[in-house]
Amino acid sequence: xxxxxxxxxxxxxxxxxxxxxxxxxxxxxxxxxxxxxxxxxxxxxxxxxxxxxxxxxxxxxxxxxxxxxxxxxxxxxxxxxxxxxxxxxxxxxxxxxxxxxxxxxxxxxxxxxxxxxxxxxxxxxxxxxxxxxxxxxxxxxxxxxxxxxxxxxxxxxxxxxxxxxxxxxxxxxxxxxxxxxxxxxxxxxxxxxxxxxxxxxxxxxxxxxxxxxxxxxxxxxxxxxxxxxxxxxxxxxxxxxxxxxxxxxxxxxxxxxxxxxxxxxxxxxxxxxxxxxxxxxxxxxxxxxxxxxxxxxxxxxxxxxxxxxxxxxxxxxxxxxxxxxxxxxxxxxxxxxxxxxxxxxxxxxxxxxxxxxxxxxxxxxxxxxxxxxxxxxxxxxxxxxxxxxxxxxxxxxxxxxxxxxxxxxxxxxxxxxxxxxxxxxxxxxxxxxxxxxxxxxxxxxxxxxxxxxxxxxxxxxxxxxxxxxxxxxxxxxxxxxxxxxxxxxxxxxxxxxxxxxxxxxxxxxxxxxxxxxxxxxxxxxxxxxxxxxxxxxxxxxxxxxxxxxxxxxxxxxxxxxxxxxxxxxxxx
Numbered sequence: 001x002x003x004x005x006x007x008x009x010x011x012x013x014x015x016x017x018x019x020x021x022x023x024x025x026x027x028x029x030x031x032x033x034x035x036x037x038x039x040x041x042x043x044x045x046x047x048x049x050x051x052x053x054x055x056x057x058x059x060x061x062x063x064x065x066x067x068x069x070x071x072x073x074x075x076x077x078x079x080x081x082x083x084x085x086x087x088x089x090x091x092x093x094x095x096x097x098x099x100x101x102x103x104x105x106x107x108x109x110x111x112x113x114x115x116x117x118x119x120x121x122x123x124x125x126x127x128x129x130x131x132x133x134x135x136x137x138x139x140x141x142x143x144x145x146x147x148x149x150x151x152x153x154x155x156x157x158x159x160x161x162x163x164x165x166x167x168x169x170x171x172x173x174x175x176x177x178x179x180x181x182x183x184x185x186x187x188x189x190x191x192x193x194x195x196x197x198x199x200x201x202x203x204x205x206x207x208x209x210x211x212x213x214x215x216x217x218x219x220x221x222x223x224x225x226x227x228x229x230x231x232x233x234x235x236x237x238x239x240x241x242x243x244x245x246x247x248x249x250x251x252x253x254x255x256x257x258x259x260x261x262x263x264x265x266x267x268x269x270x271x272x273x274x275x276x277x278x279x280x281x282x283x284x285x286x287x288x289x290x291x292x293x294x295x296x297x298x299x300x301x302x303x304x305x306x307x308x309x310x311x312x313x314x315x316x317x318x319x320x321x322x323x324x325x326x327x328x329x330x331x332x333x334x335x336x337x338x339x340x341x342x343x344x345x346x347x348x349x350x351x352x353x354x355x356x357x358x359x360x361x362x363x364x365x366x367x368x369x370x371x372x373x374x375x376x377x378x379x380x381x382x383x384x385x386x387x388x389x390x391x392x393x394x395x396x397x398x399x400x401x402x403x404x405x406x407x408x409x410x411x412x413x414x415x416x417x418x419x420x421x422x423x424x425x426x427x428x429x430x431x432x433x434x435x436x437x438x439x440x441x442x443x444x445x446x447x448x449x450x451x452x453x454x455x456x457x458x459x460x461x462x463x464x465x466x467x468x469x470x471x472x473x474x475x476x477x478x479x480x481x482x483x484x485x486x487x488x489x490x491x492x493x494x495x496x497x498x499x500x501x502x503x504x505x506x507x508x509x510x511x512x513x514x515x516x517x518x519x520x521x522x523x524x525x526x527x528x529x530x531x532x533x534x535x536x537x538x539x540x541x542x543x544x545x546x547x548x549x550x551x552x553x554x555x556x557x558x559x560x561x562x563x564x565x566x567x568x569x570x571x572x
Contacts, residue, residue: 096122147205151193154212158186161216161223171227178284179222186215218284225286232293233274240300241267247307256310257386261303270296313387317380320394324373324401331405332366338412339363358411365404372397421480422473425487429469432494436462439498446505450542455504458497465490508544511535514551514562521558528554 100116165172165179172179189212196204248263273296277289339359376393379385440459443451469486472479515535522529531554538547555562 090126147193147197147209150209151190151212154209154216155190157216157220161219164223168227171230172223174230174278175222175226175281175284178282179219182215182219182284186212186219189215222284222286225290226281229277229281229286229289229293232290232297233277237270237274237293237297237300240297241270244300244303247304251307251310255383256314257383258306258310260386261306263303266299270300310387313391316391317387317394320391320398321373321377321380324369324394324398327401327405328366328370328373331362331401331408332370334412335359335362335366335408338408338415358407362404362408362411365400365407369397369401369404372400418480421484425469425483426473428487428491429466429473432466432469432490435498436466436494439494439501442505443501446508448504448508448542448544449540452500452504452542455497455500458493458500462490462493462497465493504544507548508539511539511544511548511551514548514555515539517562518551518555521555525558527557530554531557 096118162183169176189208193205193208193212196208244263245267248258248261252258273292277292280286280289372393376390376397380387380390436459443455465486469483469490472483472486515532518528518532518535522532531550535547535550535554538544538550552562
């Protein structure tokens with residue numbers, strides 16, 4: 001590529017770049033212009049909507065309604081504010097928008113943007129001002145519609161109240177006079193509403209509508225609650241009182257003490273409260289009345305549960321009364337018998353002070369329990385306490401008796417175990433003697449050349465321990481603690497000599513078997529013969545373990561592993 005061609009290409013690239021930049025800038029500029037134009041159109045549109053046809057229409061409606069000074073004063077104020085918006089505020093906005101349009105045509109976008117923001121701000125303020133004005137005007141123009149709608153609903157509620165009253169007129173007899181006066185009052189208020197509406201006296205209309213709503217709301221409550229109030233106060237509660245009183249009197253005759261329920265007093269107070277409620281009802285005051293009557297009715301209902309509780313408590317009392325007496329008598333008898341025997345037991349066995357004193361403690365506890373029991377029974381006979389409380393007292397006494405019974409059983413177990421321990425010690429003594437005798441017989445029957453010295457030592461210790469055990473058993477009183485220690489010591493020493501004899505005899509037998517087995521090789525093998533001679537010498541000296549080792553070692557020379565075979569033969 002020559003130099004001229006290169007320059008031409010470079011120039012072409014530069015030209016294309018310039019063109020692209022221009023195109024991009026034009027696109028951006030066009031987008032910005034379109035955006036600004038849209039904002040200007042928006043401002044114009046929002047300006048035109050501020051003074052809408054609806055505002056003029058609402059003002060005309062108000063003008064047609066003016067028939068008093070108050071309404072005329074309001075209309076004059078609204079017109080003044082409307083004209084202020086139309087003649088002062090709007091021209092300023094229009095002037096600003098015109099200035100914006102001129103700047104747009106001049107392409108002075110820098111100043112234009114700031115002016116658009118100002119116009120938008122002023123428009124928002126003006127819209128808010130116009131909106132407040134329109135809302136105030138509509139409060140009047142729409143008030144008639146709203147009031148008519150409200151009154152229509154109130155009349156429907158009133159008709160429903162009247163219908164209920166007519167359907168159940170007999171049940172409203174107690175409030176007939178004040179109710180019908182309220183009906184007359186409502187009719188007058190409805191008429192007053194119509195008069196005020198014709199006069200466009202909307203302040204008075206609002207007051208009347210509120211008064212009607214309040215009266216109807218109160219009447220609705222009265223209509224809803226009067227019937228259940230009358231039903232509860234005149235029928236349900238009196239019937240419940242009669243039934244409760246009959247049950248109370250019957251149970252009292254049967255021996256139940258129900259004074260704590262204060263039934264007579266509560267019935268009297270309930271009747272006073274009912275009269276008070278009906279007195280308030282005569283002036284159409286039903287506040288809390290239904291709640292009070294329902295609470296009263298629930299109270300009388302709860303008394304049935306109290307009656308059932310007392311019946312059940314009587315059964316509990318009677319059951320405890322029988323069972324406690326039987327159990328206390330039995331425990332007393334057992335403890336007395338034990339108390340009589342305690343002298344003999346103390347002679348036979350070394351007892352602790354606690355083991356002796358517990359018998360006296362149990363005796364005292366039983367006496368106290370019997371005293372408490374008798375006291376409760378006397379109270380029950382006098383009928384001065386409710387069975388629910390008597391049953392609770394018997395429950396407490398029974399708990400005390402159970403604990404005393406557990407203590408007595410523990411004492412019986414402790415004292416009974418003394419004799420059991422003695423008998424068990426005597427049985428174990430006989431068993432120990434039998435094992436020792438078998439041990440002696442075993443070592444005698446095998447006729448060992450020499451009995452090991454440790455046999456005699458261990459046999460002596462075992463015999464001495466047996467003698468100490470016998471002495472302890474012959475003592476009076478016997479210390480069970482020492483006795484059990486003597487039993488354990490004697491048993492351990494006898495088992496020790498038993499195991500020694502077994503091990504000695506077993507080892508001697510195996511050594512003898514090994515020597516006899518090895519004799520077959522003595523003629524043919526001098527080493528075996530020499531080893532067996534050493535084994536025989538050790539055997540006759542009473543060293544049976546060493547004898548076995550020498551015999552096994554000698555035979556292993558000609559027959560390796562022979563010890564396993566010999567072991568099997570000796571065991572068989």
